[in-house]
Amino acid sequence: MIDAFPLQWPAAWPRTSMPERHPSMVRDFNRNRDDVIRQLDLLGASSVVVSTNMQARLDGTPRSGQREPSDSGVAVYFNLNGEQQCIPCDKWDTVSQNLRAVALTIEALRGLDRWGAKEMVNAAFRGFKALPANAIVTPYKAQPWHEVLEVVPTASPEVIKAAYRQKMLKAHPDQGGSSSAFEEVQRAYKESGV
DSSP, rough: OHHHHHHSOOSSSSOOSSOBBBGOOOOHHHHHHHHHHHHHHHHTTEEEEEEEESOOOOSOOBBBTTOSOOOOEEEEEEEEEEEEEEEEEEEEESHHHHHHHHHHHHHHHHHHHHHHHHHHHHHHHHHOOOOOGOOOSSSSOOHHHHHHHHTTTTTOHHHHHHHHHHHHHHGGGGGGGOHHHHHHHHHHHHHHTT
């Protein structure tokens, strides 16, 4: 299953090494997210999930007071014509700008459809076809859980929990950590089986 948070980037899609700033694409997050959803609705898509590193409230709007995440990538998953698709973007340096780029991309593809080039739209979406959720992997070999938590593999549940809490405090983005470090600690704790 694809989640909205944290960002679930498609495994086979390369990442941009240096995101760019694009002042003309600066609009607010909610407006850009709504535009993506509207464009997909006009295209006839369903089951839309906008995956980012912005924590969202239950209504889908971002929690207030968040800093821009270090990874500003966006991956928009949806079903179209019975197939799961994904349009990822990390070219720009803010989540909002990447959402805007995805909305403009979908709008351009809709234009091809309206202008009589429907097979070209289908060919484009074959390129965006999403991999199954269980194929989403990290691009590196993850450290064993006990190395991340800095405990021995045979540590007691109490020791593991204490190490987890300590690591979570250090890795939390609000405490100077990063989203990726935070996610790594969470993954390690889940793998510990405690």
